[in-house]
Amino acid sequence: MKIDIMTLFPEMIEAVMRESIIGRAQEKGLVSVSATNIRDYALDKHHKADDAPYGGGRGQVMLAEPLFLCHEALCAGGQVHTVFLSAQGRPFDQAKARELLAREHVILVCGHYEGVDQRFIDACVDEEISIGDFVLTGGEIPAMAVADAVCRMVPGVLPDEEAFTAESHWAGLLEHPHYTRPENWRDRPVPDVLLSGHHANIEAWRREMSLRRTKQDRPDLFAHFIPRDKTDQKLLRRIEEDEQT
Structure with missing residues (x-):
């Protein structure tokens, strides 16, 4: 390049x-x-x-x-x-x-x-x-x-492709929140799911946070979002139900 x-x-x-x-x-x-x-x-x-x-x-x-x-x-x-x-x-x-x-x-x-x-x-x-x-x-x-x-997207510039494909805007969504040590900072704990070691649950949580963040902060982007699978559809229904309660 x-x-x-x-x-x-x-x-x-x-x-x-x-x-x-x-x-x-x-x-x-x-x-x-x-x-x-x-x-x-x-x-x-x-x-x-x-x-x-x-x-x-x-x-x-x-x-x-x-x-x-x-x-x-x-x-x-x-x-x-x-x-x-x-x-x-x-x-x-x-x-x-x-x-x-x-x-x-x-x-x-x-x-x-x-x-x-x-x-x-x-x-x-x-x-x-x-x-x-x-x-x-x-x-x-x-x-x-x-x-x-x-x-930064040229192969080899970042450690692996996921370093940029998982970030905000790559697939039309904002990125999920990030946390690091300590587990509790000024009475603000890290979400329990991130400490669970259950990778499937962690990925599901990150996807849901990405959807929620995009819908709340960038409705213009969210308006063009197309669910990629049944899991996305389920998460979207949950988000809509939460908004109605």
């Missing part, structure tokens, strides 16, 4: 993506996350990457040509899928992360200032992605979030 991030602040990307799980994965050669400075492709000695917008208005707009030249250099030698991190983009979710995982090489473009010259987007960008209905000062944090979400 190769991810290139086009940015005005490569040090910001490298400081995060060289640490922890993704950093170790890069050391092992499982993934590659690289930051390229767009200013290195500027056409003047001052490395100018932005200018005033046509039509007037406040702020600056990132120039198309440095972006294009940077993108062109990163595209050399292979098939590339280019994503622009944008407030106008499609909301990023686990399904989109899995789509990007299927790509061999992804370029993430970080905008800044008031935006990016639309002509670059029209010429080079395959899709726009947003990480939420809010505005940040630049695309670096969204790009790192996308890169992390994708890279």
